[in-house]
Each structure stands twice: as C-alpha cells, then as structure tokens.
Amino acid sequence: MEYGLDKRSNALKIFNTTFIIVWLLVACFPFIWTFWGSFKVRADFFSRADWWYAITAFNTLLETGGKFTTDAYSQAWTEGEFWKASRNTVIVTFFVVTISLFLGTLGAYALSRSTRNYAFWILIAALIFRAMPHITLVSGYLFPFFQLQIWGILPTTIVVLVAINQPFTLWLLYSFFKTVPKELDESALIDGCSYFQAFRHIIMPVMWPGVITAGLFSLMLAYNDFTVTALLLNQENHTMVPKIQSYLGTNQHEGNLMWAVSAVVSATAPLFMLVMFFQRQVISGLTAGAVKG
C-alpha cells in the first residue's frame, strides 16, 4: 500500500524483494526449464549420469551435432500426430467458446433482470453444478453415450464442455450484467422495444468487456480440459492434453518422453501468449464473483 505516512524500513524492503524474487523463481522456473530442456535429447534432459548435461548438452552434441535440436518437436508433430491433436483442440475450443457465450449471455441477462425468487434459486443450482467434480459427470455420460453411439466424436465433447462451462459463465456474466445500469434497457422498453430488441440494440453494444472475460475462461476450460476429453474422445479425436498423456503411457520408448516435453511446450506457449495479452480481463474475471458479492 502506497501511503504517504507509511515509511517502510530497509530491512522490510529487502525482505519483501527477496520474497518476491524467490516466489517468481518457484512459479516460473519450471516452465523456463522445460522450455530449455525441450531442445535437448532425452539423455540430457533426463540424465541418469549428471543433471548438468541438460545445460552443457553433452549427449545432444553427440547425437545431433548441435547444442540445440528440434527433433522432439518435428517428431511429435508429424510422427506423433500432434498436428491432429492441435487441430482438434482448435475445433473444440472455437465451438465451445462461441456456443457458451451465446447461451451464457442470454441466460445471464435474463437472470440479472429478473426480480423473481427462481432467479436466485437458479443461481444457487448453478453454484452446486459448478462444484460437481467433472469425473462424476463423465461416469454418468459414458453409458448413455455408448448406447446412443455418440461416444468418441468431437460434437458430443463440445456440447458436454459447453454444459459443464455454463454455471461459471452464467455467474461471471450475471455479475457483469448487474453492473450495466437497468435504466439503459428499461428506457428502451418504455419506447416500445421488446426484450429481445432491447438486448440486441442496447445491451449487445456494451457487453463486450464482460463477454471477452467470459470467453477467455471458456477458452481456458476447453483448451485445458483433460477429464472429459480423455474419456469421451477416441484415439483419433484426442485433443492436446490427452495426447500428451498418451505419450507418457509408452514411457519405455526412447523418443516418446521427449515428445511429451515438446508437446507440453507447444500446448502451453499459445496459452501464455493469450494471457499476456488479456491479463487484465483474466484478473477481472477471477475477482468478479468475489469482490462485488
């Protein structure tokens, strides 16, 4: 807190700086290290002899002739079919975000403008749904999906992820729409607009900050999901995260562990970029439910 009166002692300043540096190291070093290691061969990054090899690239030099190698990437993306997985992720993420936002904005707008009791109960029900561990829902899906023969394909997963994502989206957009003054759409209603027209012409132009935040969270959920995609998609349709896990399964195979390392970096990099650009929205989304209510 920057208060004029508040004089901080030097000892405290030093302690504070040290703490932050240590914490940032703890938070970021694992990612930097993995990124660095993904350009080595397995014998270096997972060295039985000496972990220092990961820095000096002893085996990488022997095996490839250079200090850095992109073999793991090229193999994972071609042989390991990571391109397919990332294509599937793009498809799933795109549709989950679009559909979630479409359903979420309509529902949350209605909730924020309703004064009835049931709106309150719906929000509570959404909170309970939010608490359900995804794996318990998946155990409910599998059997009916097998019977209906819709297991393993992308559309099913998309619909499931949209539904799982709805409670959070509803809460987020609900608290956002609460901050949009009621008078805006009420004046439109008095002028003879229907609710749909008011939503279309008055609310839609001003809702984008909230929608971007909600969109980011839907994106992160769809992009990061493991439980649903691992169990509801067949091998062919796997998205990135279950694909990474499938590389781990065949641990003995020389190349595969490095495939997993490079796949982890490939999957994480776009996410980090995105958060870097939209940091403000991510933070406002995380705090939306908490600080105001």
Place this chain on the structure above:
Amino acid sequence: MPNKTFFWFFLPTGLAMILFIGLPIISTGIQSFYAQHDQVVKEVKKCDPFGCTVSIVVDQEKTSKIREEKPLGKFNGFGTYIDRNHLAIEEIGKFWNETNSFGEFVDQVTNLPFYKALIFTLTYCLFVTPNVLLLGFIIALSLNAVTRRIRGPLIFGTILPMIVTPLVGSLVLFWMIDAEGIIGANLQMLMDDPYLSLKSSKTLTWITIIIYGIWHHSPFAFVVFYAALQTVPQEPVEAAIIDGASRWQRVRHIVLPHIYPVVTFVALISLMDNFRVFEPIIGFSAEGSAQSLSWLIYDNLVNEEVILFGSAAATSMMTIVGIAILLAPVLIRTWKEFRTAR
C-alpha cells in the same frame, strides 16, 4: 422481466445444464444400483485316449448375448455401495472382530481402496487449502508494496502456475523432481542417497502432490486477495499509522476484517477444487501410493476388460455426497440471508 420472456432467454442454457449436468447425475445414480454381468460359464467335456476331463470355460457367446440384452448389467441394489471396493461394511466388521488393537484396526481399514482414497483426498484438502490462503495472501501483500510500474509483469509471472492445466503443471514439476531431473538429482546428492526418489516413498509422494497443489492454487488466491486489497479504504489505515499501530496490527485489525468475505469465497472455491484432485496423480504417476476419489472413478472407467460402470457410479455418488457436505454450511447461510432479505 415477465416469466415468459425469462423462459425463452433462459431456455438454451437451462436445457444444456439439465441435459448434461442434471441428467448425468441421475444416470450416475441409476447406474450405481447395477453391476456388470457375471460371465456365463459352461462345462466342457474333453475326452482323449486317457480318459475324460471336465473343465469350466467362459461361454463367450452367451456372455455377450446377455450383455447386449441388458447393457446396464444386473440389478445390485446397494450391493456395490457396500462391497469391498467401496464402503466395505462386511470387511470392517471382520476387522473389528479380528484385530487386537485399535491402531491395527485403523491400519486395516485405511488399506481398503475407498478409505485409502478418501483419506488422501481429505489430507490433500486439509493441507492445501489453508496454505493456499496463506501463501496467496502473503504474495498479494508483498506485490502490493512494489512500485506500480513493474507490477504487470510480476503478476503475469505469478499467475502462470494457475493457467496451465493441472496435468501439464504436474508433469513440468515431475520432470524436475524425478530422480533424473534437476531437483531430484541434486536432492540425491545432498542427502547422499542414490536411491532417493519420488516413487520409492509414499510420504514423499504425498508431500510432492501437496506442494504441487499449493503451487497450482496459490495464484488464484493471490489474484482475488490482490483485487480486494485495492478496495481497502485508506483513511482507517492512515489513522492507525498515526496512532502508532505496527504493520502487523494494521494487517490484523484493518485489512483482514475488510477482506474477510473474500477469504471465505476463496476458501470455498479452493476446497471444491481440491476435493476433485485427480490430474496430478496421473502427472506424477503416483497411482501406486496416492489415490483420490476422482482417480478411483477414472480407474474404473478406463478398466481394460469391461468398464465398471456400477462401481464408478457408486464412487461418484459418494463423492457427490462429500461435496454436498462441504457445501452445506454455505448453502444454509445463503438460504438464511435470502430469507431475511425478503
């Protein structure tokens, strides 16, 4: 808003939630009362010059036929709930009668799969949640004291552990902590024990997963606390400084009471998330020594021979009961507030 308009606005999202969250819970409930069919066996008489032998083999044809006719399995009532892999009523009774000391009894019970998983899940929640709150709060306080200009990048660095998926996060740590990784190898050197490794010890595995949990969840607590700190009014703090309150006293008596509602919110959310701990167990390949409730369900669902729908569903139902118990105090409080508000 009139009911009819509300209905049409809410219909799509309501339908999605009822169809894919409400119905699956009911479907899980129904499945939990069924168990997979036993294999149909038949006797085969095989004769050779030395005599005839009767052997029992699985009748594949009949087995698959009965499975096709009744895919849900045979009705089992609460049978699955009380079998050895779940509540294990019978086994516990047996242990109670057979063991000599209470310690031995507890030992036996905690070796049953369901109780083992329950204990891990609860231990994880118990250790991770308070530490997440504490660490998140400390980071928020100390970042809040840094010059505004460089806060942006610092916040970005801080929230990284939270935005990666738990599987990736735990893998990234696992590759460092494993015996062949940078931290693991150095620990071996430091402790002078070449066989020290994550997989060799149950306690070490638990500690690692708990540390991972704190690492992964603290940024969330940080972000919420940080935002709440921005709303702390300046006047009381300044008054306290003039009155000679120490830094700790100011935090204790002004800042903490102000952000108290947020603390309960963060505690609730992280409790909910911690209760479903599952992916780190796969990331750390810790299935051997640490199993959670969610992991048990996953394990049943990826079973090679035949998917154990009934068993998974029973564990799911009990997990849901667990969540309900966790949520109950909050729901009761909300209900009371709602009633008084009317």
